[in-house]
Amino acid sequence: MPASLRPLLSEAQIQSRILELGNQISADYPDGTLYLICILKGACFFLADLARAIHRDAFIDFMGISSYGRGKSTSGEVRVTKDLDISIEGADVLIIEDIVDSGVTLNYLTHLLKQRHPKTIRVVALLDKPERRLRPVDVAYVGFEIPDEFVVGYGLDYAEKYRNLRDVCVLEES
Ligand code: IMP
Ligand code: MG
Numbered sequence: 001m002p003a004s005l006r007p008l009l010s011e012a013q014i015q016s017r018i019l020e021l022g023n024q025i026s027a028d029y030p031d032g033t034l035y036l037i038c039i040l041k042g043a044c045f046f047l048a049d050l051a052r053a054i055h056r057d058a059f060i061d062f063m064g065i066s067s068y069g070r071g072k073s074t075s076g077e078v079r080v081t082k083d084l085d086i087s088i089e090g091a092d093v094l095i096i097e098d099i100v101d102s103g104v105t106l107n108y109l110t111h112l113l114k115q116r117h118p119k120t121i122r123v124v125a126l127l128d129k130p131e132r133r134l135r136p137v138d139v140a141y142v143g144f145e146i147p148d149e150f151v152v153g154y155g156l157d158y159a160e161k162y163r164n165l166r167d168v169c170v171l172e173e174s
Pocket of ligand 2: 041
């Protein structure tokens with residue numbers, strides 16, 4: 001499939017929004033134990049930048065979730081491919097996700113993690129496509145709302161490609 005990339009969010013736009021999110025999160029969690037849970041693989045760059053924009057101690061852990069396969073829309077089936085290494089009991093948990101689309105992944109994940117008795121649990125997503133929602137998800141912090149288009153870059157992939165682009169681009173089939 002020949003494809004072209006149309007820039008949507010520049011590296012500078014992304015980085016400046018992440019600084020704002022980091023300030024807001026730092027103010028919202030003045031104390032307590034904050035756990036940043038990065039959803040692999042798409043949120044890895046977002047975690048790296050956001051964690052350094054948060055001015056307080058934070059633990060970091062990773063969770064692997066797969067709901068997609070190789071296509072552009074959700075299969076509806078969610079699977080944990082890598083679980084947390086640490087216990088989140090009694091902790092303030094912030095789930096770090098690249099993008100909320102149908103909401104299936106985060107709806108499943110928040111229910112799963114709530115069963116482990118964290119003190120609080122919130123979601124921060126770099127991107128949100130609200131038009132596509134099938135399941136309700138409460139996203140406390142959103143980087144950017146974007147239209148219903150398939151995007152890649154800054155961690156986001158299409159069939160594992162394009163993750164290492166610095167900008168977020170719309171993938172257009174041509
Ligand atoms: P949801 O379960 O439909 O909300 O899908 C969430 C996951 O689908 C995200 O974590 C991404 O991995 C993937 N995804 C959704 N939309 C896009 C997109 O536009 N580009 C790349 N991946 C996407
Ligand atoms: Mg993902």
